[in-house]
Amino acid sequence: MSELLDSAARVCSVTYDVAELTVRSIRHLDETIRRHTLLFKQFYEVGNRSLWVVTVFGAFIGLILVLYGGDQLRRFGQERYIGLTGLAIIWEFGPVFTAFILAGRVGSAYAAEIGTMKVYDEIDALRVMGVSPEAYLVTPRLVACVVMTPALVVIADLCALVAGSFMAWVFVRVAPNQFFQVLFQHLTTQHMTRSLVKSAFFGGIIAVTGCYHGFTTTGGAEGVGRSTTQSVVHSLLAIGVADYFIGRLLLAL
Amino acid sequence: MIKVSDLVAGYGDNIVLDGVNLDVESHEILVIMGQSGCGKSTLLRHIIGLNRPISGTVEIDGTDITRMDEAGYRAFCRSMGVLFQTGGLFNSMTVGDNVAFPLREHTRLAEPVIEIVVRLKLDQVGLRGVEKQMPSELSGGMRKRAGLARALALDPQTLFLDEPTTGLDPIIAAGIDELILRLHRQYGATMVVVAHDRASCMRIADRIAIFRDSALVEVGTPDEIQSSDNEYVKQLLERRPPEEDGGTSTSSYVSGEATA
Ligand SMILES: Nc1ncnc2c1ncn2[C@@H]1O[C@H](COP(=O)(O)OP(=O)(O)OP(=O)(O)O)[C@@H](O)[C@H]1O
Ligand SMILES: [Mg+2]
Secondary structure, three states: OHHHHHHHHHHHHHHHHHHHHHHHHHHOHHHHHHOHHHHHHHHHHHHHHHHHHHHHHHHHHHHHHHHHHHHHHHHOOOHHHHHHHHHHHHHHHHHHHHHHHHHHHHHHHHHHHHHHHHHOOHHHHHHHOOOOHHHHHHHHHHHHHHHHHHHHHHHHHHHHHHHHHHHHHHHHOOOHHHHHHHHHHHOOHHHHHHHHHHHHHHHHHHHHHHHHHHHOOOOHHHHHHHHHHHHHHHHHHHHHHHHHHHHHHHHHO | OEEEEEEEEEEOOEEEEEEEEEEEOOOOEEEEEEOOOOOHHHHHHHHOOOOOOOEEEEEEOOEEHHHOOHHHHHHHHHOEEEEEOOEOOOOOOOHHHHHHHHHHHHOOOOHHHHHHHHHHHHHHOOOOOOOOOOHHHOOHHHHHHHHHHHHHOOOOOEEEEEOOOOOOOHHHHHHHHHHHHHHHHHHOOEEEEEOOOHHHHHHHOOEEEEEEOOEEEEEEOHHHHHOOOOHHHHHHHHOOOOOOOOOOOHHHHHHHHHHO
């Protein structure tokens, strides 16, 4: 029981620290605009690191969803509604799976980069040269993830929809134009906005969690490995939890 | 002027410095000596405001460093240069960009001017033609000298050098000693230098502070230190191994291992 309380207390304190780091980095937004080359480099890194994985993964998600969805709908003879699987993609599968991929590729890289800098005194060197490590390292990464995650989600969604419509055609004989017609009958701009807002939040979570674990790295190369894994695990958990609460919040609005 | 009062410092429960009082006068070179692991680097980290003391204070020109606001600390950072024991170079940047970093952050010099200053500073520490190389392509001693060049980039009024000559060959080390003295003569810079080499300490120091375990044992001019009758100070200066004292201390372990 006391162990449970301990872990709960730890989760709370880490969450608090991460939130504090977020606030501190947002305060340095003006400095990031001044150092825009750093920002553009981060944009490029986020996009470049994950574009192909997101594309391929998105396509397979589309295929699988339509496969299972089509199978179920066929039992009731309602194949013409197969386009509705597109809603699931836009609401949930696109944002969450893209965020998972980014947590693994981008968040972990942030933890490793910053962790290595920490271990080699580079963070301290930044500080004694009068540069805030948050401003120099976290803010550009945060901004890059918040902007690029929704962009990648859009790409993942498109791939999933195209692959899904193709699958629908092959598997349940629903032509792509019918697929998209049903989808667009039910899809509203509000849904799309929600999905993008959610993705931006996920991006923020991934960036700050990765950076936080980088900053808290101790103990040489081994420590870097540890904080890299931890950053992925914590990002995934945080994305899961945040998905639920953001979902509730956005539905209530 | 730097004033360290009753400084107690450590990592978690491990107390590394216990009640250190030390003043560094303006324009002097203070050399810190002491055995490995006695807390020299830790003291430097507290003086430059990277670590917070458990108790006690560090004052820079009368301001408590832990109470400095962000602008004040930034100004302090601009006026000082720090060489970390590990060099502290940014591994993701070329050596040239490393040295240019403080210039780009704190000055509005044009890029060609920065290039010239970078070449000049690298030249001062005896490095030529390494601007385009990455720190990982340099030898340990070259990395340290590149770190020194970066610390000198803004012509700081205060320099904190953690073992600037350790790991360098005698010729380069003597060159660095000369450089330290020259900077001192030319700019009147205040310097706190951690060093192990006796000859170089005696040469550059205005005063020497000797640490043992977690405390300051003696401070004085090189002459005073050399004529000190403190057993530990003599041992340290004369490079004598620790004496046997019944096999209970770590010293017997060290000498025991050496004879085995
Ligand atoms: N980051 C850290 N976390 C925990 N303990 C540390 C840390 N850094 C140093 N220590 C401990 O503090 C003590 C003093 O370390 P410090 O680096 O100040 O020694 P030093 O006098 O600079 O030694 P050296 O001459 O070998 O550089 C050591 O016993 C070390 O174990
Ligand atoms: Mg040291």
